[in-house]
Amino acid sequence: MKKQFFTKGRQSDTSLVSQIISLLGNDLTQRDLLIENLHCVQDHFNGLSKDLIAALAEAMRLSQAQVYEVASFYAHFYIDRPVPKQKACNSITCSLFGKVDGYGVPCVGQCAQAPVFIDETKPDPVPDYIPYENYTYKPLPDPEHVLDQLEKANLRGLGGAGFPVARKWRFLLDAPDNRVLVVNADEGEPGTFKDRYCLETNPHKMLEGMLIAAHVINAKDIYIYLRDEYAQARHILETEIPKIKTDRTIHLRRGAGAYICGEETALLESLEGKRGLPRIKPPFPAQNGLFGRPTLINNVETLWRVQDILENGIEAGSKRFYSVSGRVKNPGVYEAPVDISARQLVADYAGGMLDGHQFKAYLPGGASGGILPEKLADLPLNFGSLEEYGCFVGSAALVILSDQDNMKQVVTNLMAFFDHESCGQCTPCRVGCEKISMMLDQNNIDKDLMMELSAVMQSSSICGLGQAAPNPLRGALTYFAEDFA
Numbered sequence: 112m113k114k115q116f117f118t119k120g121r122q123s124d125t126s127l128v129s130q131i132i133s134l135l136g137n138d139l140t141q142r143d144l145l146i147e148n149l150h151c152v153q154d155h156f157n158g159l160s161k162d163l164i165a166a167l168a169e170a171m172r173l174s175q176a177q178v179y180e181v182a183s184f185y186a187h188f189y190i191d192r193p194v195p196k197q198k199a200c201n202s203i204t205c206s207l208f209g210k211v212d213g214y215g216v217p218c219v220g221q222c223a224q225a226p227v228f229i230d231e232t233k234p235d236p237v238p239d240y241i242p243y244e245n246y247t248y249k250p251l252p253d254p255e256h257v258l259d260q261l262e263k264a265n266l267r268g269l270g271g272a273g274f275p276v277a278r279k280w281r282f283l284l285d286a287p288d289n290r291v292l293v294v295n296a297d298e299g300e301p302g303t304f305k306d307r308y309c310l311e312t313n314p315h316k317m318l319e320g321m322l323i324a325a326h327v328i329n330a331k332d333i334y335i336y337l338r339d340e341y342a343q344a345r346h347i348l349e350t351e352i353p354k355i356k357t358d359r360t361i362h363l364r365r366g367a368g369a370y371i372c373g374e375e376t377a378l379l380e381s382l383e384g385k386r387g388l389p390r391i392k393p394p395f396p397a398q399n400g401l402f403g404r405p406t407l408i409n410n411v412e413t414l415w416r417v418q419d420i421l422e423n424g425i426e427a428g429s430k431r432f433y434s435v436s437g438r439v440k441n442p443g444v445y446e447a448p449v450d451i452s453a454r455q456l457v458a459d460y461a462g463g464m465l466d467g468h469q470f471k472a473y474l475p476g477g478a479s480g481g482i483l484p485e486k487l488a489d490l491p492l493n494f495g496s497l498e499e500y501g502c503f504v505g506s507a508a509l510v511i512l513s514d515q516d517n518m519k520q521v522v523t524n525l526m527a528f529f530d531h532e533s534c535g536q537c538t539p540c541r542v543g544c545e546k547i548s549m550m551l552d553q554n555n556i557d558k559d560l561m562m563e564l565s566a567v568m569q570s571s572s573i574c575g576l577g578q579a580a581p582n583p584l585r586g587a588l589t590y591f592a593e594d595f596a
């Protein structure tokens with residue numbers, strides 16, 4: 112093998128460096144493209160060897176450590192091992208329906224088809240959607256009118272945190288003019304698949320909402336961060352974005368299998384081509400965001416709703432999408448009032464419980480939103496109503512559980528997920544997730560110790576992952592102590 116002398120680290124193979132340079136064909140000095148470049152190299156060579164990492168580092172003029180630390184952070188980069196082609200989703204919903212063979216992966220956002228097996232050698236067809244040719248973009252409205260409508264509609268962010276949308280946009284108006292808009296299409300919360308629904312049915316509705324947001328805050332650059340699992344949505348966006356007539360630059364970026372990159376500051380790090388480690392706030396993204404520029408981050412459905420409110424009036428803000436999965440007859444995405452209850456969703460939208468199953472409990476907001484018993488299934492699912500029960504509606508991912516489900520097993524699955532996905536940056540989350548997970552696995556149910564660990568995680572973790580991870584455990588210990596006996 113022809114080796115080139117390299118000042119630091121492993122020598123790189125000059126022929127690999129040349130192959131990579133001609134393969135990438137982009138500006139190799141652009142550090143933020145590192146994750147895109149890793150995907151490109153892995154897809155081409157069907158894996159990532161250390162020699163490829165060394166060659167990519169040389170091609171991009173980065174140190175090998177910089178490339179390796181990024182590649183090894185993300186679950187979708189397979190260093191010195193084959194890229195698995197047969198995958199089995201091991202999310203909470205899929206786990207209810209029995210074990211499927213395949214390389215286990217966290218929730219892939221197809222919970223209505225649980226249990227999900229993915230054969231990447233036979234990709235799913237691209238679903239029918241409304242293309243540009245059948246969609247009509249309206250003239251961009253007056254920014255003050257937009258903000259006024261969003262305020263009247265009381266629109267809150269639908270990615271999880273529920274922050275008032277117009278208020279967040281107004282922060283940007285006071286910031287310096289080099290503003291950026293980021294669309295969060297990471298959708299990693301187990302049980303959530305409503306953003307996929309938006310992108311795979313009517314992508315231009317979201318894209319129009321996105322252009323309205325960029326117009327209101329005057330952002331010239333727009334970044335869409337799409338989770339890697341959504342290959343069909345990626346195909347749709349790659350096909351449709353070039354057809355849009357706009358003077359703004361739209362960058363489509365591919366995630367790489369890290370739930371934490373849905374957290375807005377981890378997402379910014381990832382867009383900069385780094386590991387997805389959440390930043391300490393303040394400063395908030397509106398002050399110092401992507402590449403240090405003032406940044407607005409909104410969820411896919413939030414932007415869809417912005418378009419909906421401007422087209423159909425402020426009443427459109429009183430609905431949202433619910434991802435409903437688990438022990439119901441018709442799992443799927445349902446548009447329903449923001450104050451609907453879980454019981455109504457099950458009965459009126461999801462076809463009722465599966466035959467032979469009694470409603471026992473539900474997760475109102477995916478893995479992190481906690482767990483509630485059936486007796487609390489009449490609570491309205493709006494922001495603020497579930498907090499006094501230690502829960503939140505977040506991204507509105509309802510996982511419905513029945514008398515055939517054991518809550519200790521449910522919580523064991525969820526804690527294993529958080530343990531896997533914790534970025535490891537802060538001790539309460541890194542150690543707390545691992546310790547609780549281990550105790551559950553070993554059936555060491557020391558309730559006092561678990562509650563103490565949960566309290567430390569909630570009060571001292573840097574970001575929402577560690578703060579929310581103990582929610583389902585606390586709910587299950589409170590309402591279903593008998594399942595832990």
Ligand SMILES: Cc1cc2nc3c(=O)[nH]c(=O)nc-3n(C[C@H](O)[C@H](O)[C@H](O)COP(=O)(O)O)c2cc1C
Pocket residue numbers: 267268269270271272273274295296297298299300370371372373374375376408409410411413414574575576
């Ligand atoms: C661990 C974690 C994961 C998150 N994942 C997502 C996600 O996948 N998609 C999303 O839109 N928001 C996610 N969020 C919320 C974002 O940090 C942020 O609040 C949201 O993107 C803002 O958009 P919105 O105001 O339109 O909801 C996550 C938050 C945390 C703490």
Ligand code: SF4
Pocket residue numbers: 371388389532533534535536537538540541572573574575576577578
């Ligand atoms: S709370 Fe967890 S995921 Fe968030 S920064 Fe700390 S270690 Fe990382």
